[in-house]
Amino acid sequence: MSLITLTINNKTIQAEEGTTIFEAAKLNNILIPHFCYLENVHQIGSCRICVVEVEGARNLMASCVTEVKENMVVHTNTTKVRKVRKVLYELILSDHPKNCLGCHRNQNCELQDLGEQIQIDGFRFEGVKSKDVVDSTSASIVRDSSKCILCRRCVTVCNEIQGVGVMNAHHRGFATFIGPSEDESLGHSICTNCGQCIVVCPVGALKEKDSTQLVWDALLDPTKTVVVQTAPAVRVALGEKFGMAPGTQVTGKMASSLRELGFDYVFDTNFAADLTILEEGSEFLKRVKDQLTTKEGSVLPMITSCSPGWIKYVEHRYSDQLEHLSSCKSPHMMLGALVKTYFAEKIQVDPKDLFVVSVMPCTAKKFEIMRPEMESNGVRDVDAVLTTRELGRMIKDAGIEFALLPDSEFDSPLGLSSGAADIFGTTGGVMEAAIRTVYELVTGRELPMDKLHVQPLVGLKQIKTADLLIEHPLESYAFLEGVTVKVAVTSGLKGASILMEEIRQGKSPYHFIEVMGCPGGCISGGGQPRPISNSVRMKRLDAIYREDEGKALRKSHENQDLMTLYQDFLGHPLGHLSHELLHTTYVKRAKN
């Protein structure tokens, strides 16, 4: 790669060939005001805010799409540039409602930030507004077209990153709108509810369907016993809602804040993550045994089923391959089912008077709890899902000083968890947790890896693979002697489609695959605080592994409360009660 020399604002700099003016400037501490640009995701120059003057060029150039050239002379702050930037901004505002005080993105809005940055004081252009459609048909996502500024970030994420393609631009010019096809609504489309569009939306055009009111109502209802559970990824991101650095671990403060909000029992989805490992691990071993010994029974590879966005995707796109999915419900659904049975019995409360709230990094979970399969004995497993962002809003609303809260523990008996459960929150985590347990079950020996980490499965790479040779297994697993177990991990639905195509063509070499619907896994789920960049992902990921390593208990099968649950209630993994409460079925959905 050759180096290019150019001048930006009278400063001579060097940049690698192929770099854009915007990137070259940024590397030299010049941040050109920009708007639709999103690092590594969206660089199409649709908003034109990042224009700069290039000597010799006829027009101003969008710096996010213009590559540097030898001896280029660039000015980012001339009178012309600053004037045009303001006009462009004002034109965006001319078709925006500007009712900021009544918008959920108030003070957390990139359009507001930009206005402040380029020093706007007043709007010169007012006119007809192009659209005012609010689509609230989806269980997870609400789309308010009136606020949309047509940056197309959601289009890029939905098509290029996730490969779903439900968000697209329709019509043209002033009539342009973004969404599913004009005859569809989000709730009746192939939308997977992953919420990655919400994460990248710079304004208030996309948001989760609000459940805070539902939860407040339950908390204030004296007849309800309200139980809350929190997913592993929430504890490494919630702090960001209160100004803390990405990756700050706030597990103890989170538990305290939930008690302050009035929840009667604070449980941990992690407990059910450990449970998932026992159920899913046993299911995996059964499938492998069937295949290796009789070549019959359920098929391989088996694929994880914790991510409801992924599940809906596969039900639409690969409805002919559903038998590859593990039958396990996702962990929070398992915990919900246990609260309404095992725990209800323990505290002598009618399951109908129990209200279970899941705090999730995920918008797809809002859809998941509505699935007809997710109930036991006519009682819904989970009653409401709050995203990490919604919990943050409730804590603020309640006037709780989050940063000053003392740490506290989860409640028993559904609160104890291993480090293996913590890593469910990141890509590669479910697989590593499963390997820790399955390897030990099969061989009787601890997984021989540094700090119990399966290193090839750690990190943000789209598809990660590992081989695990089984030697000298216990007698009951003799059929595994000398077998190399091949596993793959992917996050983001585009990666999932690559692995699914292999399966469909009968070319998949794997025994076990972990899929998380969002790139990076739950740490960057559609319900997590914004902004999410790769550096934020890495900080949250590191925090997840710190959380794991900070525990003495590192393996799911060593969770004593879980063993008690099996002894007193469930019997054994894949037993009759497990089957009834913890496992589920899938449906074939239309491809379009």
Next chain:
Amino acid sequence: MITHDEICSVHSMTETEKFSMLEQVMDDYDRKESNLIQILHMGQAIFGYLSPEVQSFIANKMDIPNSKVNSVLTFYSFFSTKPKGKYTVSICLGTACYVRGGKEVVNKLKEILSIDVGETTDDKIFSLQVMRCIGACGLAPAMTINDKVYKQVNPNKLHRILGMLK
């Protein structure tokens, strides 16, 4: 390859035959996303317009989302998602036609037919649409009705032209 003559015979076809012809068209174009616009053109020629059902059929057979098909076809004013009338009246509003009074012609047509641009009369006889330059600037303002071009139209000629068709 589907021929022009075959397309011309669509009036006597059943819906099933139309769908199978459209599928043949997609095969001719290798079901490639880059050929989507040509496929939509043929779809419109076969069905007269691109209903949600036809869009969905194309999307499924080409393995692309409905939303993508809809996105492409709504970008171009040539494509219609609603049934057209027996006669499609199109007024050119390219620069030459515009300055020679194309806009007044559009307004008069809206008045006569009691419909807006993009709409079809209740009796399904006339549809009204506007076009950008059709390369007939010497005939400005130009109007087409189905495939026939009318030159130097003005609001006063319209009653007579439309009357002859009805």
